[in-house]
Structures are given as C-alpha cells and as structure tokens.
Amino acid sequence: xxxxxxxxxxxxxxxxxxxxxxxxxxxxxxxxxxxxxxxxxxxxxxxxxxxxxxxxxxxxxxxxxxxxxxxxxxxxxxxxxxxxxxxxxxxxxxxxxxxxxxxxxxxxxxxxxxxxxxxxxxxxxxxxxxxxxxxxxxxxxxxxxxxxxxxxxxxxxxxxxxxxxxxxxxxxxxxxxxxxxxxxxxxxxxxxxxxxxxxxxxxxxxxxxxxxxxxxxxxx
Numbered sequence: 001x002x003x004x005x006x007x008x009x010x011x012x013x014x015x016x017x018x019x020x021x022x023x024x025x026x027x028x029x030x031x032x033x034x035x036x037x038x039x040x041x042x043x044x045x046x047x048x049x050x051x052x053x054x055x056x057x058x059x060x061x062x063x064x065x066x067x068x069x070x071x072x073x074x075x076x077x078x079x080x081x082x083x084x085x086x087x088x089x090x091x092x093x094x095x096x097x098x099x100x101x102x103x104x105x106x107x108x109x110x111x112x113x114x115x116x117x118x119x120x121x122x123x124x125x126x127x128x129x130x131x132x133x134x135x136x137x138x139x140x141x142x143x144x145x146x147x148x149x150x151x152x153x154x155x156x157x158x159x160x161x162x163x164x165x166x167x168x169x170x171x172x173x174x175x176x177x178x179x180x181x182x183x184x185x186x187x188x189x190x191x192x193x194x195x196x197x198x199x200x201x202x203x204x205x206x207x208x209x210x211x212x213x214x215x216x217x218x219x220x
Contacts, residue, residue, distance in 0.1 A: 046143045049136070051086070051156060051176045056217045059084045060210040068188055068198050073097050076188060076195060078202070080172070083211035087176035089160065092117060092188055094169040100193075117190045119173055120197075121157050124182025124204050131157040131173060178211045179204040 053059075064081040074096040081090040094100075094117070122128040135152045142149040154177050162171030184207070187199035 046140060047149065049139050049149065051135070051152060051154070052158075053089065053160075053174055054084055054086055057084050057214045058217065059089075060214050062088070062207055062210050064090070064202050064206070066200050066202065068200050069195060074193070074195075076190075076198075078186060078188075078200065081202070081207065083178070083207045083214060085178065085211055085214050085216075087174060087178050088207050088211060089172055089174045090186075091162075091170055091172045092119060094164070094190070094193065094195075096167050096193075099166060100164065100169060115192045117169075117171055117188070117193075119157055120187040120189075120199075121155060121175060122185040122187075123155055123179050124184065125180055127155055129155045129157050131159055133158065178208055181205040181208060 059082040062081040062083050065077065065079045067075060067077045069076045074094065076092065076094045079091050079093050081088060117131075119131040120128065121130075135156050136158065138152075139149040156174075156176045158174045158176075160172040160174050162169075164170055182204050183201045184204040185199050185201050187197055189195055189197040
C-alpha cells in the first residue's frame with residue numbers, strides 16, 4: 001500500500017466498511033475485517049483525495065519550533081513544520097520523565113473521549129477545524145457507494161504518521177489548504193496525559209511563502 005493509505009489506515013478502513021479487530025497470542029496484532037454485505041472493495045481503485053499532501057513535492061522546512069507546555073514532569077512542543085504548495089504539516093512532540101502507560105496511549109483499549117491527542121487550528125481568516133478523519137471517511141464512503149467524493153471547504157487537520165512509547169510520543173498533522181498571510185493559532189489538548197487546552201500562534205505568512213516556493217519533482 002502507498003504511504004497515504006498507511007498514514008490514515010484506520011480512517012480508511014472504517015470509511016470503507018472494515019471493522020477493527022485485535023488478536024492476542026504471543027503478541028498483540030491489530031487487523032480489520034469486512035463488515036458489509038458483498039465482497040470488499042478494491043482499494044487500489046479508490047481515487048486519491050486531492051487535498052492530501054502532494055506526492056510530487058518534498059516541501060520546504062519553515063523552521064518553526066515552539067514549546068507549548070513545559071512542566072516538571074513533561075513537555076509538549078510543535079516541531080518540524082514543512083510547507084507545500086497546497087498546505088503544510090507539523091509534528092506535536094510529547095516528552096515525559098515518566099513512562100507513558102497503556103492507558104495514556106490507548107493501545108488495545110476501546111476509544112474513549114479525551115484519550116487521544118487533539119489539535120485545533122484557526123486560520124488567519126477565522127476558519128477553524130479540529131483534528132479528525134471525518135473528511136477521509138466521507139471520501140471513501142462516497143467511493144464505496146459509487147458517488148463523487150465531496151469536496152471539503154477546509155480547513156482540514158488530518159492526523160498522519162505517529163506513535164511512540166517509553167518517554168515520548170509524536171504525531172504529525174497535515175493541514176489543508178495553504179493559509180493566507182497573518183497568524184495561525186494552534187491549540188493542543190490531551191486529557192489522558194494531563195494536558196489541558198493550550199495554544200500558540202505561529203507565522204502563517206512564513207508558511208505561505210515557503211509553500212509557494214516548494215519545487216515540483218516533475219511536471220505535468
């Protein structure tokens with residue numbers, strides 16, 4: 001599977017009608033089973049959403065790195081901001097002096113409100129969104145039903161690759177579209193890790209300039 005399937009695999013599977021299952025043995029494995037009538041869809045034929053990160057760009061590093069919270073036992077920061085012609089991505093990095101337990105990371109546990117790291121973003125024009133996979137699920141649901149996938153108005157904050165364990169956890173987010181000039185407010189909360197909502201403003205103009213200078217790897 002291509003990377004964009006892998007980065008939001010759970011949302012993709014749920015949107016298409018697969019249900020998550022966990023198998024315990026010598027270790028723990030997460031799988032998916034088809035939960036609708038008829039045969040499962042051919043995933044290779046599902047159209048790639050146009051609002052995902054462009055495959056034909058490497059992006060331009062913006063250099064934004066800022067600490068949102070720094071306490072005695074843990075800290076959380078925004079790092080690795082990279083701009084593309086159609087949007088940008090960044091990573092939320094959580095560091096702790098204590099070991100991150102299963103109840104914080106939620107491995108093998110049912111979904112519970114407040115357990116997942118949540119990111120909310122507000123663009124300079126006042127439009128805002130929270131991290132989630134609703135747009136992705138809607139896209140694949142429409143594809144499964146043979147309909148034209150909806151075109152979201154934006155913005156979108158989509159969780160991408162991420163993970164961790166021990167004393168750290170990192171999650172990357174893709175934001176679409178590229179912002180207008182001004183300031184972007186990014187708020188983070190993670191009740192399971194003891195982090196109440198906290199926010200920071202970053203330079204949207206710098207992101208826009210970098211994104212518009214992102215070179216294409218090939219033409220056409």
